[in-house]
Amino acid sequence: MPTNSILVNFNGCPSSLDSLMPDNGLANLAGSLLESGHHTIIMDFCTVNIIRRMIPEELQIDLEEIYNESIKVLVSGGQFTKSMLDHLVALDKRLEQSKSLELPKIAEEIINQALNIDADFIGFKLWTGEGFEGSVKIAEIIKSRLPEVKIIAGGPHVDWFMKNIFNYTDIFDILVYGEGEEVIKLIANYVKGNQSLDEIPNIIYKKNGNIYKTPKQILPDLNILADPIYDEKIYPAIVGDQKIKFIMIDESRGCPNQCYFCIHPQKSGNRWRIRDYERIVDLIEKLSRELNTSIFRLSGSNTPPDLRRDISNELIKRNLGISYAGFGHVRSDEDYDLLKLSGCVSLAFGVESGSQKILDQDINKRVKVDQIIRALTGCKRAGILAVASIIAPCPHDTEETLKETLDLLIQTRPDAVTIQLPGLTPNAFWYEHKEQFGFELDADCMERSMLYKIKLLLPPMMWEKLPYKINGKSSHELTKMAQDLSSELEKHGILTGIGDFLLLISNSMKIPALEMRNINRRMFFTGDFNTIQNMVLSFNDLTKRLNRG
Incomplete structure (x- = not known):
């Protein structure tokens, strides 16, 4: 028996142009539900209009x-x-306060839609910080009005915090971790009484006061995935330039690396699973035509080099005129000239550190500094914009090792550098072996981590303290070390604070990267709705496939 459902994306007030991208995860879930005969609608509140409202x-x-x-x-x-x-x-x-006033209004919109379609369940994608706290408040209002409607939650926040979410709130009937495309169809069966919860993989639920977690299951073959759905009847936020038409493509999942700070292998498996390259390019061609866009990003966190080569050759063969971004590899010698010819504009490399000692001791990257240098310089030589992602400071970083990172970046001169503080993710190796890396957790670390919000209006030194120290260093000391590295890079003419998404956007709009970074910061800091709206309109118009030949 078919079900009716609503899939909700709420992540607070958008804070950057790339936060206005359509959500490929919910589009995938909608595809799975529709393929199985169910009915669903995506209510995406990460839009231009929500900025005006908030x-x-x-x-x-x-x-x-x-x-x-x-x-x-x-x-x-x-x-x-x-x-x-x-x-x-x-x-x-x-x-x-202004943002909080919108939450009941958003809940009311969802309630009205649920009543209109006689919804059987509502699924939330949970993000960290503002998105999590806001989604909980919205769900509480919905539950008070529609107690019979099941409320499900999945997304990155569940992957990170798992059962701990139930220690903070029991508003969700089911939490989904890992991959959800097959699971959501089983949940649809459950709400109609045709499936028991203990038969459904990848879920966490409460029963008689106890928390249960079913075994993880991953898709053995990504070719069985239904195509994502961006049809305006299913995904109405696509209409009217509320979203920036920069589309993510699920080409691969899984990661054979075992980086100590990362949970990707736990979530998606430690081996590569891929879609056939022809099917990937078929999907790019289809979505380019349906959405009238030419801008894409390969979403896999570790796209296999052989797959990227085959995708590149197929894109060249079909002459689709698209531009794309993705993650680069620091351990493989890719044919960057081929990638450039196929439309690759920017690649983000997980460099993490320029110190071999830190790479081995803290990161477990299984990479040599010389390989990093070769990857960044090779990428740039081919004319592809290279972004180096750095964790600073890493747990055992010293002035000397941070200087090695600075020296590597000055030598290779990537087009941009993004710097992240050392985040402690539950279930990652860092967390499981916290003493080895010097993490000292506050008693309320888990709850504060779940609710931690970055205050973009305030200088970083005024942000809420992290709920842990690292080798005796407070969050303010860690923040200062990261800021010092950023300042040194800027002094040497190396741009910070812009990733491969914004580099591709700036390239497409022919706006210099520094100017794009500054425009992006200003308009989202100030909530300049008109400028944001005009930027989205301009981008969507400039990147129409018809304009690209």
């Missing part, structure tokens, strides 16, 4: 004023005055 004009004016003041201070090399910091804190409180 940041009213009077608040936007005040944010614009403090942003301009802050830029003057930063450019002059000065320090924020106490009055400026107090003003920022006050504006942050106003912004939080």
Whole structure:
């Protein structure tokens, strides 16, 4: 018997152009449900319009004023005055209040849709921080009005925190971890009384006060995946330039690496699983035609080099005129000239550190510094924009090892560098062996990690403290080390704070990367709805497939 469902994407107020991309995960789930005869609709609240709703004009004016003041201070090399910091804190409180006022309205929209289609279940994609806390509040309102409707949750937050979510809230009837395309069809059977929960893999649920977790199951063959659905009747946020038409393609899953900080192998398996390259390009061609776009990203966290080569050859053969980004490999000698010819514009490399000692001791990357240098320089030589992703400081980083990272980046001069603090993800090797790496957890570490929000209005040194120390270093000390590295890179003319997504967007719009980074920061800091709307309109127009020949 077919079911009716709603799939919800809420991640707070969008904070960057790439946060306005369509959600390929929910599009995949919709494809699975429709293929099995069920009915569903995607309600995606990561849109241009939600920015206008959450940041009213009077608040936007005040944010614009403090942003301009802050830029003057930063450019002059000065320090924020106490009055400026107090003003920022006050504006942050106003912004939080404004955002919170939208949550009941969002819940009401979902309730009305659920009543309209007689929904059997509602599925939330859970993100960390603002997205998680907001989704819980929205779900609570829905449950109070529609107690008979099952509320399901999946997504990255579940993969990270698993059973711990039930220690914070029991608003969700079922949590889904790992891959959900097959699981959601079984859940649809369950809500109609045709399946028991203990027969469904990849779920966590409560029964009689106890928490149960069923075994993990991964798809053995990605070729059985249904195509993602972006049809405007199923995914109405696609209409009217509410989303930036930059489409993710699931070409591969799984990762044979065993990086100590990462949970990808636990989630997706430690071996590569791929779609046939012809099917991948078929999907790119189909979505390019249906959505009238020419911009894509291979979403696999570790695309096999042989698969990327075959995709590249097929793209060249079909002459589709598309541009794309993806993750690069630091351990393999790829044919970057071929990738460039096929439309590859930018690649993000997981460099993590420029110190061989740190790579071996803290990262387990199984890579040599010389290989990293060869990958970055080879990528750039072919004319592909190279992004180096760095973790700083790593647990055992010292001034000396951070200097080695700085030296490597100065030598290779990637087009951009992104710097992440050492995040502690439950179930990752770092977490399971926390003493080995010097992590000292606060008593309430798990709950604070679940609720941790990055306050983009405030200077990083004013962000909430991380709920752990690393080898005696507080979060403020860790943040300063990361900021110092960023400052040194900027002094050497190396751009920071922009990833491969924005580099591809800037390339497509013919806006210099530095200018794009600064525009992106300003318009999302200030909630400048009109500029954001115009940027999305311009991007979607410039990247129409008809404009690309």
